[in-house]
Structures are given as structure tokens and as C-alpha cells.
């Protein structure tokens with residue numbers, strides 16, 4: 450366990466917002482929690498959890514205890530002829546886990562390569578990309594209750610996973626610290642590529658036209674190539690990925706919109722609603738890629754990604770996001786919801 454006082458979070462958030470917290474504590478094991486709770490300075494302040502800071506926007510200095518999980522071990526829990534179950538410490542980098550599994554030849558995480566952040570946030574956010582989601586492989590989540598210090602365990606069916614959310618995000622924000630995540634992966638001979646997402650299928654065909662066999666490493670490499678072309682590198686252009694979620698609208702409202710905008714891209718869902726790409730809506734307002742407002746800007750690469758283009762404050766990024774929301778609302782009658790979590 451480590452405790453840091455008056456700690457700058459600039460290197461702990463991918464927007465690189467320069468704010469300080471009263472304390473940052475790095476938790477390794479269950480018994481760290483009662484020790485921290487018995488410290489009067491720490492126990493009287495509010496506690497908030499962060500991982501890699503890649504889906505948050507920090508607004509100001511925090512008079513709080515920022516809690517983060519530093520436990521990073523990978524353990525093999527079980528193995529049969531076709532599958533392997535790994536328990537992974539929440540503090541490990543998600544991308545390093547994906548890389549480790551594809552190097553072993555396992556199937557399951559390859560489509561989720563290069564997503565920033567930690568393993569602990571993956572079930573919280575139910576991260577997803579290119580036709581896969583964290584919930585496809587997660588079988589169990591072990592969390593530590595920050596109030597009681599007790600360990601709580603959730604089977605997959607208890608995690609209430611859905612689009613970019615889970616029970617941890619809906620009910621236990623800043624109460625349960627995800628400590629270990631168990632995933633089930635297929636061994637090399639027992640798995641196959643998930644190429645539901647057309648651009649990924651095309652990239653595989655383009656890069657490996659003569660391949661007899663596709664491996665998870667080949668899919669992993671193709672995903673990285675696509676992502677590097679489309680998404681600005683947060684180490685250079687501070688950002689938190691998609692700032693807004695893709696809105697879902699009713700069938701009747703979709704019919705109205707399509708009459709006016711016949712080329713509006715859409716995806717019909719199983720319950721007859723329509724998901725519209727937020728990036729398309731933004732690009733069809735005056736908020737073009739690259740446009741700036743103070744020290745915040747829309748990325749040149751992707752309209753859904755807002756970037757820190759100088760020494761932006763959290764308030765400047767929010768100001769830009771609200772200007773975009775207002776325009777999309779005005780033009781299409783659709784409210785864009787923020788995917789990024791605003792932390793005050």
C-alpha cells in the first residue's frame with residue numbers, strides 16, 4: 450500500500466488535466482482497507498476510485514482520497530482441453546493483458562486491443578470495440594467494499610452488464626473497488642476470429658490475403674492498425690476516447706429524421722430502436738473535425754473525440770462538449786449523453 454499526499458493527477462488522467470488530490474492511495478490487498486479507514490485524516494474525507502484515468506474528466510483540485518488498485522498479478526485458476534480461466538489483478542493495464550493473452554495464442558480479448566485503462570475498469574465500463582465486449586469473457590468479478598473492507602464476489606449473471614455499463618457503474622460507484630477479474634479464454638485450437646465488424650474483416654483480408662489460418666495475434670495487430678489510424682494517441686493529444694455515447698432513438702423518430710436526412714447512418718437494434726453514430730450527427734453541424742474552442746478541440750481524426758489542445762482545464766473541455774450538444778440538439782432534436790465521467 451502507498452499513500453501520497455497533495456498528489457498531482459496530471460499523469461493519472463489521459464486528458465492530462467493538471468489538478469491535485471489531497472491523497473492518492475494505492476491498494477494492493479484486502480487488509481489495506483481497514484488500515485486506511487483507521488487513519489482519521491483519510492477516513493473523514495470522501496473516497497473516489499480511479500484506474501488509468503482514461504474515461505474521466507477532472508474539473509478541479511480534489512479535497513478527497515483518490516483510491517486506485519495496484520494489484521496486478523495474473524493467476525491461472527482452471528484449465529480444460531479447450532479453455533483457460535485467468536484471474537487478473539485490477540491494477541494491470543488492459544492492453545498489456547490483451548497482449549499477454551494473444552502471445553499465448555488464446556482467443557477472446559484480441560478485438561479489445563489498445564483500449565487504454567486498467568483491468569479493474571473493464572467490467573465497470575463493460576468496455577467494447579469491434580464487435581466484442583468485456584462481458585463476453587468475464588466470468589467473475591471480485592471487489593473490495595471500501596466501507597466494510599469485505600470481499601464481495603459477483604458471477605457474470607450478477608454483473609448486470611449492458612452497453613458500456615454494469616452493476617458496478619450503476620449501483621456501487623466509489624463503494625466497491627474491483628480487485629480481481631476472472632476471464633475465460635479459448636485455447637488456440639478451440640477458438641475462432643470474431644470478424645462481425647466489417648472494417649476489421651476487410652483489414653484481415655487485406656493484410657493476410659494468403660493466410661490459411663487466422664490467429665488471435667493477427668486480429669490483435671489488425672485492430673491496432675485500425676485504431677491507430679482512427680483514434681488520436683492520448684499520449685500526444687490528451688483525450689478520453691469517445692466523449693459521447695451513440696444515441697438510441699425510437700422507430701417513429703427515426704422515420705421523421707430519415708425523411709429529412711436520407712443518408713443518415715443507423716443500426717436497427719433488436720427492440721426496434723435505432724442507434725445513430727454520434728460522430729455523424731456532430732459532423733453534420735458546424736462542429737467540424739479540428740475545430741477549437743479555447744484550449745479544447747475536436748480531434749482531426751474523429752469527431753467523437755475531444756482533445757486537450759493546450760493546457761486545457763476541465764471546464765474548457767466541458768464548455769466545448771456543451772456547445773456541441775446544443776448544436777446537435779438544435780439541428781436533430783437528439784440529446785447526446787456524455788460517455789466520459791465528470792469528476793468534481
Ligand SMILES: Cc1cc2nc3c(=O)[nH]c(=O)nc-3n(C[C@H](O)[C@H](O)[C@H](O)COP(=O)(O)OP(=O)(O)OC[C@H]3O[C@@H](n4cnc5c(N)ncnc54)[C@H](O)[C@@H]3O)c2cc1C
Nearest residue numbers: 498500501502503504565566567569570576577627689690
Ligand atoms: C484513446 C482512447 C480510446 C478509447 N477507446 C475505447 C473503446 O474502444 N471502447 C471502450 O469501451 N472504451 C474506450 N475508451 C475509454 C476507456 O479506455 C475505458 O472506459 C476504460 O475502461 C477506462 O479505464 P480506466 O482504468 O482508465 O478507468 P478510469 O477512467 O480511471 O475510471 C472510469 C470509471 O471506472 C471506475 N473504476 C476504475 N477502476 C475501478 C476499479 N478498480 N474498481 C471500481 N471502479 C473502478 C472509476 O471510478 C470511474 O467511474 C477509450 C479511451 C481513450 C483515452
